[in-house]
Amino acid sequence: MSPVPDARLEALLLRTEIDAFNTEYVAKLDRQDLTGWVDCFAENAFYTVISRENFERNHPVGLIYCEGRAMIADRAFALLKTAMFGPRYLRHMLSNLSVVPEADGTVRARANFIVFEVLMDWPEPRVLLVGEYRDVFAREGGTLKLKERRCVYDNLLIPTALCIPI
Amino acid sequence: MSPVPDARLEALLLRTEIDAFNTEYVAKLDRQDLTGWVDCFAENAFYTVISRENFERNHPVGLIYCEGRAMIADRAFALLKTAMFGPRYLRHMLSNLSVVPEADGTVRARANFIVFEVLMDWPEPRVLLVGEYRDVFAREGGTLKLKERRCVYDNLLIPTALCIPI
Amino acid sequence: MSPVPDARLEALLLRTEIDAFNTEYVAKLDRQDLTGWVDCFAENAFYTVISRENFERNHPVGLIYCEGRAMIADRAFALLKTAMFGPRYLRHMLSNLSVVPEADGTVRARANFIVFEVLMDWPEPRVLLVGEYRDVFAREGGTLKLKERRCVYDNLLIPTALCIPI
Numbered sequence: 001m002s003p004v005p006d007a008r009l010e011a012l013l014l015r016t017e018i019d020a021f022n023t024e025y026v027a028k029l030d031r032q033d034l035t036g037w038v039d040c041f042a043e044n045a046f047y048t049v050i051s052r053e054n055f056e057r058n059h060p061v062g063l064i065y066c067e068g069r070a071m072i073a074d075r076a077f078a079l080l081k082t083a084m085f086g087p088r089y090l091r092h093m094l095s096n097l098s099v100v101p102e103a104d105g106t107v108r109a110r111a112n113f114i115v116f117e118v119l120m121d122w123p124e125p126r127v128l129l130v131g132e133y134r135d136v137f138a139r140e141g142g143t144l145k146l147k148e149r150r151c152v153y154d155n156l157l158i159p160t161a162l163c164i165p166i
Numbered sequence: 167m168s169p170v171p172d173a174r175l176e177a178l179l180l181r182t183e184i185d186a187f188n189t190e191y192v193a194k195l196d197r198q199d200l201t202g203w204v205d206c207f208a209e210n211a212f213y214t215v216i217s218r219e220n221f222e223r224n225h226p227v228g229l230i231y232c233e234g235r236a237m238i239a240d241r242a243f244a245l246l247k248t249a250m251f252g253p254r255y256l257r258h259m260l261s262n263l264s265v266v267p268e269a270d271g272t273v274r275a276r277a278n279f280i281v282f283e284v285l286m287d288w289p290e291p292r293v294l295l296v297g298e299y300r301d302v303f304a305r306e307g308g309t310l311k312l313k314e315r316r317c318v319y320d321n322l323l324i325p326t327a328l329c330i331p332i
Numbered sequence: 333m334s335p336v337p338d339a340r341l342e343a344l345l346l347r348t349e350i351d352a353f354n355t356e357y358v359a360k361l362d363r364q365d366l367t368g369w370v371d372c373f374a375e376n377a378f379y380t381v382i383s384r385e386n387f388e389r390n391h392p393v394g395l396i397y398c399e400g401r402a403m404i405a406d407r408a409f410a411l412l413k414t415a416m417f418g419p420r421y422l423r424h425m426l427s428n429l430s431v432v433p434e435a436d437g438t439v440r441a442r443a444n445f446i447v448f449e450v451l452m453d454w455p456e457p458r459v460l461l462v463g464e465y466r467d468v469f470a471r472e473g474g475t476l477k478l479k480e481r482r483c484v485y486d487n488l489l490i491p492t493a494l495c496i497p498i
Contacts, residue, residue, distance in 0.1 A: 006209040010343050015176050015348070016181070023262045046360075052421055089218055090295050093261045093278055095425045096355045112425055116296045116320065118278075123322030125296040130423050130448045130457040154421040154448065156455030179340050182347070189428045255384055255486040257462050259427045259444055282446075282462045282486065289488030291462040 015099045018109050018137065021144050026092035026113070029165060034076040038166060042138055042145040043071045049151040049166050052131065063158075064151075064165065076165060089118040090164065091125070104146060107137040113151075115166060129153045129166060177252070184275050189311050191259035193332060196223040197214075198220045200242040203331060207235045208304055208311040215317040215332050218297065230317075230331065244332060248298060256330065257291070259271065272313060273303040279317075281332060295319045347431045349467065350441050353476050358424035358445070366408040369497060373401045374477040381483040381498050384463065392436065395490075396497065407441055408497060421450040423457070438479060439469040445483075447498060449490075461485045461498060470477060 012073035021040070028036040041047065096112040100159045115129040131153035138147040151166040187206070194202040207213065211259035216228035232238045262278040269325040281295040317332040353372070361370040382394035398404045415476065428444040447461040465486035468481040483498040 016178050023264050050451045090321055091278060095427050096263055098355050106491050118320045118322055124325060125293050125320055128456050154423050154457055156450055159456060182344050190431050257486050261427055284486045284488055290491060291459050291486055
């Protein structure tokens, strides 16, 4: 038996863990489990939904901007009470994951996303958003959490009032 | 050399096997190899194509509903004889795979899908269906087969008569 | 500790390497780093962008047809000088990767792609192309390079003048 390539294997197992995290993260959004979604973030997490145009020009203005899990939770449950939230199906498709471990124990990662929605009055799936997660992960008591998530979307126009986390 | 994390590695290899299975499954559909497609199923397999609306309400009514590989084959080859089947290109995109081995040796899995189609009279790709496979895999003589596949689509409306397996 | 399944593991590590290569390849295109893109190819690489219709009939006529890295570079930088290239966002989504190592040390691979674009005058993302990479990889001084890439797109019609590599 040839020796196991440990470093490549460790990198692959970390990548797999991030991939599983992201899959579960968007599954929570797609089934509207916002309590579970909030739990994906670290205590002091930063979360924003921002246009590629603003992101690339270093303009911090975003559709959503939250500092800390408490603010993320406030935002999520405010959304649940709006009339717009309910009658739609969402489906996130992820791809193009890349993962870079940092010396300080955090992990930088990226993934592309498409968000499809189906509405009662738009009954075929349409593309709501296309873009990229730009993330920093950290461990909180052994568990992987989002320390930073920037949802950078390519759209210059968003078809409906975006009142959902991404 | 640090010890190889065996359980995580076994999980990863199983995940890779399911991923390869799904990639081959949809490649068969995209090149209209329906004989190969039927062969993906176990002898007593259950296969259905059902709306998310009906699935979430536990209404079993689906567009396609097959019990057993013989019924799946009948359905596939009946479709080949319909006029609608031929002149189109299909392309399945998969993502968001999750895999959970069960104590009885079967494997539960999920994956999201987009099905694109190109028609002679609709020459740009459009989204035919968006949804999720909800699966149970089992081994038949060592080979991985689908024991159950539920194709749950988000569409409230399907643009053309859906006369194809998914 | 049970023995490590070496062959499956080596296959998985190779697959991961190809996946990372493809992710980086399209990231370069999406940020318009054409110098980096050209560097993905081997010295004597073959690169073509061709319709599924022509590909399946063995008609070699494609939108883009390049033999050798010099010709690929010429093509890329000619494109940069055209008026069409600038004001758009591109986003490649990859999936359905399959990888087959060959006896001669090269690697055959496939992956599906969607290319989304956002234009100033079409501000919601739309699907520009859907298709498949059909590739041969080789190592040049230890580094993985594309020896052949055929970008086979399903579209019968392309919405805008395609003046970009895929």
